[in-house]
Amino acid sequence: MLQNESQDIEAATATLQAQPDSKTRRYDRQLRLWAASGQAALEAARILVTSGSATSTSVLKNLVLPGIGHFTILDASTTAPADAGNNFFLNADASIGKPRAAEAVPLLRELNDSVDGVADVRDLAALLDTPEGRQFVAGFSLVIAHNLPKTTVEKLADLLWQDPLYPPLMVVRSAGFLADFYIQFHEHCVIESHSETAPALRLTKPFPALQAWADSTDYDTLDPTEHAHIPFVIILIKEADKWRAEHNGALPKAYAEQKAFKAAVLARQKKLDEENFEEAEAQAVRLWTEKGVPSDVQALLDLPALAPDASPNVAFHALLQTLRAFVSDPAGPGTLPLTATLPDMKTDTESYVRLQWQYKEQARVENVRFKELLRATHPDVSIDDALADAFVKNAHHIKLLRGRPFGAFARDAAALASALDMAPKETLTHLGLNALSAVLERSAEVTPEALTAEIQAAVGAGVVLPEDELENVVEELARAPTADLPNTAAFLGGMLAQEAIKMVTKQYVPVNGYCVVDLIGSTTGVVGAV
Amino acid sequence: MATTTISNGAAIAQDWPGRYYHVDQVLDRPGPRTDESFLAGEGVKDFLRNKCKILVIGAGGLGCEILANLALSGFKDIHVIDMDTIDISNLNRQFLFRPKDVGKPKATVAAAFIMSRVPGVKVTPYYGKIQDKDDDYYLQFNLVICGLDSVEARRWINATLVNLVDPENPESLKPLIDGGTEGFKGQARVILPTISSCYECSLDMLNKPTAFPICTIANTPRLPEHCIEWASVLEWPRVHGDKKLDTDDPEHIGWLYKIASARAQEFKIEGVTWSLTQGVVKNIIPAIASTNAIIAASCCNEAFKIATSSAAYLNNYFMLIGTDGVYSFTFEHEKRADCPVCGGEAVDMTISKELTVDKFIETLIERQDIQIKKPSLSSGSKHIYFQAPQQLEEATRPNLEKTVSELVDDGGEITVTASSLPFSLSLRIHYS
Ligand SMILES: [Zn+2]
Numbered sequence: 001m002l003q004n005e006s007q008d009i010e011a012a013t014a015t016l017q018a019q020p021d022s023k024t025r026r027y028d029r030q031l032r033l034w035a036a037s038g039q040a041a042l043e044a045a046r047i048l049v050t051s052g053s054a055t056s057t058s059v060l061k062n063l064v065l066p067g068i069g070h071f072t073i074l075d076a077s078t079t080a081p082a083d084a085g086n087n088f089f090l091n092a093d094a095s096i097g098k099p100r101a102a103e104a105v106p107l108l109r110e111l112n113d114s115v116d117g118v119a120d121v122r123d124l125a126a127l128l129d130t131p132e133g134r135q136f137v138a139g140f141s142l143v144i145a146h147n148l149p150k151t152t153v154e155k156l157a158d159l160l161w162q163d164p165l166y167p168p169l170m171v172v173r174s175a176g177f178l179a180d181f182y183i184q185f186h187e188h189c190v191i192e193s194h195s196e197t198a199p200a201l202r203l204t205k206p207f208p209a210l211q212a213w214a215d216s217t218d219y220d221t222l223d224p225t226e227h228a229h230i231p232f233v234i235i236l237i238k239e240a241d242k243w244r245a246e247h248n249g250a251l252p253k254a255y256a257e258q259k260a261f262k263a264a265v266l267a268r269q270k271k272l273d274e275e276n277f278e279e280a281e282a283q284a285v286r287l288w289t290e291k292g293v294p295s296d297v298q299a300l301l302d303l304p305a306l307a308p309d310a311s312p313n314v315a316f317h318a319l320l321q322t323l324r325a326f327v328s329d330p331a332g333p334g335t336l337p338l339t340a341t342l343p344d345m346k347t348d349t350e351s352y353v354r355l356q357w358q359y360k361e362q363a364r365v366e367n368v369r370f371k372e373l374l375r376a377t378h379p380d381v382s383i384d385d386a387l388a389d390a391f392v393k394n395a396h397h398i399k400l401l402r403g404r405p406f407g408a409f410a411r412d413a414a415a416l417a418s419a420l421d422m423a424p425k426e427t428l429t430h431l432g433l434n435a436l437s438a439v440l441e442r443s444a445e446v447t448p449e450a451l452t453a454e455i456q457a458a459v460g461a462g463v464v465l466p467e468d469e470l471e472n473v474v475e476e477l478a479r480a481p482t483a484d485l486p487n488t489a490a491f492l493g494g495m496l497a498q499e500a501i502k503m504v505t506k507q508y509v510p511v512n513g514y515c516v517v518d519l520i521g522s523t524t525g526v527v528g529a530v
Numbered sequence: 531m532a533t534t535t536i537s538n539g540a541a542i543a544q545d546w547p548g549r550y551y552h553v554d555q556v557l558d559r560p561g562p563r564t565d566e567s568f569l570a571g572e573g574v575k576d577f578l579r580n581k582c583k584i585l586v587i588g589a590g591g592l593g594c595e596i597l598a599n600l601a602l603s604g605f606k607d608i609h610v611i612d613m614d615t616i617d618i619s620n621l622n623r624q625f626l627f628r629p630k631d632v633g634k635p636k637a638t639v640a641a642a643f644i645m646s647r648v649p650g651v652k653v654t655p656y657y658g659k660i661q662d663k664d665d666d667y668y669l670q671f672n673l674v675i676c677g678l679d680s681v682e683a684r685r686w687i688n689a690t691l692v693n694l695v696d697p698e699n700p701e702s703l704k705p706l707i708d709g710g711t712e713g714f715k716g717q718a719r720v721i722l723p724t725i726s727s728c729y730e731c732s733l734d735m736l737n738k739p740t741a742f743p744i745c746t747i748a749n750t751p752r753l754p755e756h757c758i759e760w761a762s763v764l765e766w767p768r769v770h771g772d773k774k775l776d777t778d779d780p781e782h783i784g785w786l787y788k789i790a791s792a793r794a795q796e797f798k799i800e801g802v803t804w805s806l807t808q809g810v811v812k813n814i815i816p817a818i819a820s821t822n823a824i825i826a827a828s829c830c831n832e833a834f835k836i837a838t839s840s841a842a843y844l845n846n847y848f849m850l851i852g853t854d855g856v857y858s859f860t861f862e863h864e865k866r867a868d869c870p871v872c873g874g875e876a877v878d879m880t881i882s883k884e885l886t887v888d889k890f891i892e893t894l895i896e897r898q899d900i901q902i903k904k905p906s907l908s909s910g911s912k913h914i915y916f917q918a919p920q921q922l923e924e925a926t927r928p929n930l931e932k933t934v935s936e937l938v939d940d941g942g943e944i945t946v947t948a949s950s951l952p953f954s955l956s957l958r959i960h961y962s
Pocket of ligand 1: 873
């Protein structure tokens with residue numbers, strides 16, 4: 001390398017980052033998914049798990065490894081020979097007779113030095129009967145409950161539903177190859193959903209700088225190299241303008257029109273292999289699919305607010321209302337705020353960088369306008385800039401889920417009837433697991449007949465249940481009513497941990513409804529969503 | 531590299547009463563979806579715990595989980611192969627490893643951990659490549675589970691197990707269970723070599739790896755990735771000559787990062803970071819414990835059901851997407867009649883009469899359903915082009931300029947081979 005060239009590099013790279021520290025290296029493969037913000041949320045999380053079963057420790061393993069802040073295993077039982085056989089986080093037969101929570105905690109903690117873990121050998125049912133106990137349970141950021149007795153899980157769910165500020169509850173039930181799980185929350189808001197759909201490029205409503213660029217581009221005065229490097233964004237804006245001028249201001253609608261439009265784009269090529277025009281043809285679909293406000297975001301804008309003061313999502317709702325104001329602002333673009341992220345395109349460096357700069361600049365202007373609206377409409381809500389920036393940047397992908405209390409689905413006759421029709425296998429498995437809890441609660445023998453009777457009572461005597469599916473469910477449950485199989489436990493451990501991570505980081509989208517797992521057919525399905 | 535068998539003191543210990551309380555519930559009686567061939571009770575337990583021999587390929591993210599699940603399910607004779615050593619970035623998910631194990635072979639450490647935690651289970655590690663082992667080695671197992679991140683290794687084991695099938699000997703058919711993950715997504719599948727769709731049959735389902743054209747990298751960089759590729763593909767060999775780029779060496783990554791940053795600055799491109807540099811040059815795929823747990827559990831669950839016949843097994847593909855709710859899709863992937871490994875029929879290919887051998891090879895490399903890096907071509911006894919040995923390469927090199935139609939008749943077959951693959955591909959050529 002030449003002397004001055006290497007000096008240039010030194011100067012240009014004076015602000016380089018050093019090699020990442022050991023924590024970043026350890027977490028590298030997950031930071032690529034949820035970044036430092038998600039990691040910080042995980043590290044702040046305090047998770048209560050209400051048993052030391054194989055399923056429970058499997059969930060915890062998958063939360064300790066990525067580095068949650070704290071976990072407590074609440075379990076009053078001693079290790080049985082059966083636990084020593086199916087649970088990887090016990091010291092095999094050496095743990096038999098010792099408190100299960102205390103045996104499991106050190107083996108989980110050794111997976112990650114930075115995680116704090118506590119064994120609590122008090123009885124959950126007793127705790128739920130005292131104000132101090134209830135306060136203790138409600139003080140965590142997330143509660144996970146596997147195969148609790150029916151009355152205990154109902155009490156726990158009732159308690160945690162009482163206040164939207166109480167932690168979400170994940171209820172998981174399993175028997176042999178069958179299982180289901182549910183996340184109880186009032187409302188869950190996601191800014192970073194990591195949706196893979198591309199944000200709008202404003203091709204049908206270009207901002208002034210973009211329109212000016214398109215207007216000043218004259219195909220005929222460009223040399224062949226320049227012509228082959230016009231970004232597809234500019235080509236499409238020009239062609240759309242031309243089309244509108246010739247079609248009373250309308251864009252191509254019918255399939256034949258769209259085809260004609262694409263042909264017109266391709267006909268602009270001066271040589272056969274101008275890739276930018278081929279790209280413009282392929283991207284033309286954006287002209288008739290891109291919306292100023294995508295329909296799922298529009299649905300959120302139209303959503304009536306929950307009692308906002310009591311919501312832990314005050315900031316999100318303030319941002320949502322501001323978004324509504326931004327979209328209807330007569331001085332604004334009438335769309336969601338622009339996202340600065342550009343896809344790669346066939347063009348030269350200079351045009352691409354210039355285009356990127358224009359999108360960035362426009363996004364900055366709209367971001368400033370959004371924040372003005374936010375301050376004007378919500379002077380009392382404190383929202384830091386980083387949160388508002390993230391919201392504006394992800395406005396195309398925001399999500400809001402509303403939930404119901406655990407068990408509400410099974411009491412909703414209309415929802416059940418429709419679910420039995422749409423997803424009989426999953427619905428019956430869910431009802432079967434409800435029935436199993438009920439039969440086990442009264443210490444009766446678990447037989448297909450007993451389970452069928454419970455299910456029939458739950459749906460109402462007059463409802464006809466699909467015979468084959470019913471038989472498959474009740475016979476399989478009666479075969480292994482108390483089996484916490486190692487593979488089922490590991491499968492659920494992964495599923496629940498994925499969902500817990502989504503709940504805690506508020507990134508990606510957690511499941512809404514009862515996720516039913518059948519490890520014979522190797523299927524999952526969701527029923528009972530709101 | 532030697533095979534080490536670590537014998538475990540507790541291995542001889544008797545199973546304690548109640549140890550298999552959970553698993554026995556599904557082994558003592560059939561369910562409504564259990565095949566008639568199921569031998570409930572002692573017969574199936576004896577086979578699982580005393581006779582069944584299972585091979586796990588990979589002791590990484592999936593492998594660690596697979597070993598633990600198999601051990602708890604009652605498999606007692608487990609073998610594991612892995613050629614890697616432990617890196618600090620494995621510790622966020624490969625839960626049998628601790629910081630003190632960094633640098634040690636994964637297979638050995640994982641095997642020792644399982645044996646110390648689950649009494650009576652024998653895990654035999656092999657620190658090396660799957661290609662080191664011959665047919666006799668693979669024939670000793672009842673089942674093979676694969677938790678690999680390499681497409682090439684999977685194609686190799688898949689082809690090996692398909693070739694192993696001897697119609698006269700039912701024991702020669704080794705079910706292959708394969709898992710893979712990426713971020714919150716993953717898949718598990720059951721392959722019955724020669725009977726169901728094989729790994730090769732579904733090659734076109736893989737995401738096409740992002741490849742940046744050299745002219746973009748050299749002349750019109752737009753993305754930070756283009757600058758990083760410039761540093762690693764063009765600048766590294768130019769500056770360092772024959773010195774090989776070691777993507778695990780922080781100094782090498784540091785150099786690439788510096789060069790890429792300078793280029794980015796020159797072109798006013800934003801976004802070159804250390805992490806992105808490493809991600810691009812190592813082709814890093816995000817990986818988390820929970821997704822590995824799901825997919826490994828699914829693989830082991832299928833292994834357990836196949837080994838015991840206690841319930842129907844997956845037919846034959848389970849795909850999970852956990853980014854937006856929980857979405858999964860279970861389906862039967864169809865066998866391809868022209869699969870080069872299990873199909874037997876030649877792949878039909880129509881090409882221009884003017885196409886040169888050189889361009890024809892380029893076309894082959896780009897085809898998603900073929901995915902071959904350095905193909906050698908022959909037609910009948912005629913050599914068209916050979917990548918190696920050197921003499922043969924030199925002798926056949928002049929053919930690169932010729933058109934395929936000069937060398938092969940319409941309807942003729944070309945046999946394609948590559949050193950990385952244990953099978954050959956037959957193409958039937960037609961001219962347009
Ligand atoms: Zn095949």
